Amino acid sequence: MAESGAPVELYVYDLSHGLARQLSPQLVGRLVEGIWHTSVVVYGTEWYYGQGVLRAKPGSTAHGAPLQRLAMGHTKVSVEELVSFVTRLAEAKYTADRYRLLDHNCNHFSAEVVQYLTGGEIPAYIRDLPREILATDFGRALQPLLEGAQPPSRLPSDRLTHVHSPVEPALATSSLEAAVLPDPHPHRRLIPTPALNGLGHLPILFPQPEGARRALARLRALPEAQRLDPVVLADDQLDYVAPLSDPTSWRAALDHLYDTLKPTDRFPVLDLVRYALTCPGLCGAAEGETGFRWTKKLLSDATAVATDSEAVPRPLLITALRLACNIWACDNLVDHLSQPPTVEGAGTPPLLDVLTGLMVHAILCSEVTVRQAGAALAFNLGAWVGTGRRAAYERARGATRLSDTSPLPSEWCDHRHEDWLIEAVSAITEALRKEPASPTAFRLLAALAHLLYLAPAGTLELADVLGLGEWLADHQTEWPSEPRGAALACEVVALLAARPT
Template sequence: MSKVQLYVYDLSNGLAKQLSRQLTGRQIDGIWHTSVVVFGKEVFYGQGILITAPGQSHHGRPLQVVDMGETAIDEETFDEYLNEISSHYTADKYHLLDFNCNSFTNDCVGFLTGGSIPSWIKDLPSDFLSTPFGAALRPTIDAMFRRPFPGAAPTPPPAPNAAALQQAASASPNPALASALLQAVASQAQSTGSLSAPTSLPRAPVPGSSTVAAPIHICTNSSSLHGLLQSHRAAVVYFTSATCGPCKMIEPVFEELAHQKTHGVDGARLAFVKVDMAMGSGGQAGAEWGVRVTPTFLFFLEGKKQHELKGVNAPELRTQVDLLLYQAFPPHPHTKLSLPAVEALSMNPILFQQIPPLDTVSAKLVASIDAASSSADLQTAKQAIVSAVLPYLKSRFQEKSAEAKKPAIPATPQLLTSFTTATKSLVNALPPVQLFPLVDMWRLAVVDDSIVANWLATTTNPDALQALLDKALEALDSSDPAQKSSGRNYILTVLRLLANGFAHPTLSRGLLSRAPPAGKRPQVTRIVVSTLLHEDAAVRTAAASLTFNVAAALQKSRVEKLRGPTAGAVPVAVEEDEEWEAELASAVLEALSNEVQSEEVVHRLVAALAFLLRLSPSYEGQLGPLLEVLQARDTLKSKLEKGGCGENGVQKPEVRKLVEEVATKLCP
C-alpha cells in the first residue's frame, strides 16, 4: 500500500487570482499544474513523462497537496503502466487546454485509486474557454500547440500571429493588460514549447504514435472513462488500437467531428473520447463495455449507453453523432418557426452620435462649477475639463476647417484618469440638472473611441460609470416631483451614454454582467425599467433604444451559441438569467400598453421583445406562461387598431408586419 497525493502548483504564481476578473470577467484562482506523488516519487507530464523527488521539480514547492487515498497496486505494476502510456504522453502532443499535465494526473489517479482529480482542476480549461476572452484566444493557443502529423519530427510551436493576439486581447474586459500578458505567454511558449516545459529527470523519450486532435479526451483506464461519462451529458467513445488498420481510415472523421460538434453546443457537457485498447488499462475499459473489435464507437447519454457502431462507416458515424446531439441538446422550438420580420431585424445597436457645440457644452459645465464652490477638487476638475477633455473631444469631432485638421488626440491613461477623477468630484458636488454636459462628453467619447469604452468597463477605482449611474438612480428614485423634472436632461443623456456603450463588446459585456465591481446589469436594469414609462417622449425613446440594445446583445449571444461566432468577430457571451429576462419582458409589455403616441418607440419595443423571446432557454419554462398571463398577444395587436398608437394605430408596413409576427408566433 502506498499513499497517493496530488501536488498542485499555480503556473501564474498568483497572477490569475489577481488579474483573472480583469482579463476574463470571471474569477479564476490559478492556472493549475498537477503531479502525482506515489512510491516516494513525483510523476508529471510536459516534455513527456518525467519523474523527480517530491517537491524537487522546477515548479518548486506545491501550492496545495491533496490526499487522493491509497493504492493497492505495487510500484512495479505502476512503472509498467507508465511505460505503456508513455507513447501517448509525448512532448509533441502536449496542449495547454486539451492534453496537458492534468490529463495525465487524472489518468494516473484513476489507475492507482479508481478516483479522479478534483473538478476545479479538471474543469479549468472549459471554465476559461467559456469566457469571451478564452473563446477568442482558443485559435491562437491551438496554433501555438499544433501537433505534428504521425511520424513527423516534433517541432517548436510557430510564433503566434500578432493580429490574432490583438483580436483575442480585445475580447478581454482589459485589452491592454491582456495584450501584454499574451505577448509574454507567446514568448515563453515559443522558447519552451509549452507553458510548463519540465526539465528534471526525464524518462527516455518515446516517439509519438498518432496525432491526438483537440478537443478529444484520452482515457487509459476505466476510472477516467467513468469520470468523463459522469461529467458530460453526452459522449462518443472511440475504441481503437495503434495496430488497427481500419482505425487509421476512420480516425480523421472522428477528429473532424470532434472539432465541429463541440462548437455551438454545450461543450462542457459533450465529450469525444478516445480509448486505446492496447494502452494502459484501455483493454479492461473496453471489456467492461463488451468491446472486442476495433474500431468500435459507443454513444452515451446521461452516462447510459445508447448505441454501438463497429467498423469503418463514416456516414453512419456522422448520423449517430448528430442523433446523439439532437437527443442531448434538442433544438429550440423557435428554430422551426418562419420569422422573416424578426430575422430581418439588425442586431447592431442603436447609437446616439449627434455632436453638440462643444464649446457651449463646456461653458455650461464650467459655469456650474464656478457657481457651486471654489473648492480645490472642483477647480482641479474644471482644469481637467478645459485643458484636457475639451481639446481631446474637439480634436475628434470638430468639423474640418480651411486649414489641415490636426491629428486626433489619443485617449491616454493620464487623460482618462483626469476625466474620471473630475467626474467623481463633479458628481459629488453638483445636482443632476447641472451634470448633463459632463455625461454628454462621456457619450461622445464612448461612441468614438474603444479605448474610452474599455476604460469605463474595467476601471473601478474610481468608477466613473458607477458614479454616473448612481446619480441617475438617485434622481429617478426621488419622491420630489420638481427634482425628477429637473433631472430630465441628465437621465436622457445617461440613457444615450449607455446605449452607445453597446458599440463596443467589452463595455457591452460589462453593462450586462452581474459580477461586481465591473458588472452593471442591476443598475442598467433599474434605469431601463424606470424610464420606459417616463412622461417625456424623448426619454422614452432613449429608454426604448437602450432596451433594444440590451435585447439585441442577448439575441446575438444566443445565435452565437447555436452557430458559433462570426469569423473575426469578438464573442458576446451574455449570461442568461430567466428572472432578469422576465423582468425586462414585463417592463417592455407595460411600456407597450402605455405607448399610444410614438410609432418609433413601439417599433423599438416590439423589436426588443422579439429578441428577448426568440431562442430564450426559459421560454417554455417561465417566459411563455408569463406572456400568457400578461396577455401579450392582445397588447401587441392593440397597437394595430385605432387609438392603439396614434389615431389609426401603427401605420408603417414593416412595423405592422413585425407586430403581427411577434404577436402570433412568439406570444402564446
C-alpha cells in the same frame, strides 16, 4: 381484401396552434383553418423538411401531436429504396439553405415523398394554401417578406448526412428507430422570422458632438470648474486635434468636478462621458476595472435621482439614457454587463440591473422624449440578450451528435437571469400596451422580439399571460410610421404560440 405493403400516413400540424383560425378573418378577409406543416410517416418513422430533411419517431417532434393523420395508401417501396430516395432529395434539393416559405417548404417535400411511395397527392387545401393567402391584400403586402423568409435555423446542412448514402446498416431496418438528432427549439423549427432577422443586432448609439460642446460651455461657466486644468474642458478635446495622451487624467478631473455638483446639475458631465464612449481618443476613460466602476457610478447616481425624485430634470434623465446606450460602444463595459459585482464593488447592483432600472423608469415615463430614449435602451438590451442567446444556442447545437439525447441547452444565461427576464419582459410589455403607434412603440416591439426569440417556456408563458399576444393581434396593423411593424408583430404572436416543452 387488405392492401399489401406498408401503410403511408400524412401527419398534419397547425403551426399557428389555432391562431390562424382565430385571426385570419380580420387579417386576410377570409377564414384560414391553419398554417399547415406536414410530414410523412412510413415504416415507423416520421420524415419531414425544414432545416434540411430530418426523421423522428412518429409524433415525437417539436411540433407535438398532429392535428390530423391522413391515410395516403400503401407502398411496396422497400426501406432501402426509401432511404436512398430521401437521401438524394436531401442532398440535391431539400437542403437547409433552399428552404422557401412559399414555394419550397415542408409540404412540397411531403408531396414528393407521398407521390414516390404511393403515386398519390397530398390534399389540395394544404398544397394551395400559399397561393390562397397571396390572393388577399394582406398576403400581397407581406409577399416580399415571405419570399425572403429563410428556414428557422442556420444549422449546417447535414441533417441527412446522418442518413449517409450508401445507406447505413442501422437504418436498413423495418423500424428505422435509429437515434435522431434532437429537435431544436420550436422557434427554429417552426417560425420563419425575416422581420426579426432584418432588425439586426447593432445597438442604437448617440455619438453626436453637439450636445457635448454645449456641455463643455456649461461646465466652463461653473465656478467649480475654475480649478480644473483648462485642457480638460478645451473644445479640441471633442475634435481630437490634440487628444489627451492619458484619458484617465481626463476621467479623474471630470470625476472631481462631478462630485462637487448637485445631483440634478450633473448632466453636462454625463453628456461628455456619453460622447467620450463613442470616440477612440477618450473612451479609454472607461477602460479597466476603475473605468467600469466610474461609469457605473455615474449611471447608478442618475438612476437613483430619477427614481427617487418626482421632479427629476428631463435633461439629466435623457442624457443618462443616452450614456447608457453608448455602453455598447465600449467592449470593456459590455463585458461587465452580465457579471456579478467585483469584491471591491460588492453590495452594489450589477451594471445590468442599473441599466434595467433606468430603462424601466424611462419607458413608463409620461414624457415623450424620455420614453423615446428609454425605448432605445430597451432595444439595446433586447438585442444584446438575443445575440448572446443565439450564439450560445448555435454553439450547443453545433456540439450535438446523433447519439446525443440530452435536452435542449439552457440558452444564453437564462437560468441565471430568470428574474431579470421577468422584469424586463413585464415592463416592456406594459409600456408597449400604453404607447401610441410610433417609432418608440416599434423599438419596444423589437426589444420584445429579441427577448422572446429562443426564450424559455416560462418567459413566453409570462408574456402570454400579460396579454401581449392578444394585444398584438388587435393592433398589429397599426404601424403607420413603420412598415415592418405588422410583420414583426405577426412573428412575435407566432413566437408566443410555439413554446418549448
